[in-house]
Amino acid sequence: QKEVEQNSGPLSVPEGAIASLNCTYSDRGSQSFFWYRQYSGKSPELIMFIYSNGDKEDGRFTAQLNKASQYVSLLIRDSQPSDSATYLCALNWGAQKLVFGQGTRLTINP
């Protein structure tokens, strides 16, 4: 049973629009949630983390967490072609190992 579920995509969004990436998880005990971006052939890089219910904003990125619905999302405003990548959702319990979803491939069309 997968612990972290993401739609593999591809998700295609026009340049300048809002890209919305979603992730659901099965363990209600999960405490911390992370979004990583991975360009083709490169390693993952951390974009944001969120611990509390609600929204957390960082520049063009907003992470949203709803623990009751076991749902975490990432919004990218004013999408740019350079945002085209695979976005990985991950979670852990306390400071234990991260468990990753399969990733969503995002393409921003100029």
Added chain:
Amino acid sequence: DTGVSQDPRHKITKRGQNVTFRCDPISEHNRLYWYRQTLGQGPEFLTYFQNEAQLEKSRLLSDRFSAERPKGSFSTLEIQRTEQGDSAMYLCASSFSTENYGYTFGSGTRLTVV
């Protein structure tokens, strides 16, 4: 210190050969993680160390895989008698045990078994 360093970047080996990868974490980080990633999938946990102690190994890690971190600094991951199914990107990451701000990943080692 510029981040997590992995060596080699690419490795092509024949089936049945042994391979060894090295990871140098960020120097202040006491935790070191190994993950494996295949095409179209997210990183899959293999094992992790806190200082020199190996605290957890995935059940997916067969006996052909072994990892060490002898002095709590760099780590090695060895795969014995490689199989074609071992072809993947092997990722190393490091972090502080007392913080939970995510990992810093290295560039990875891409293994191809022919």
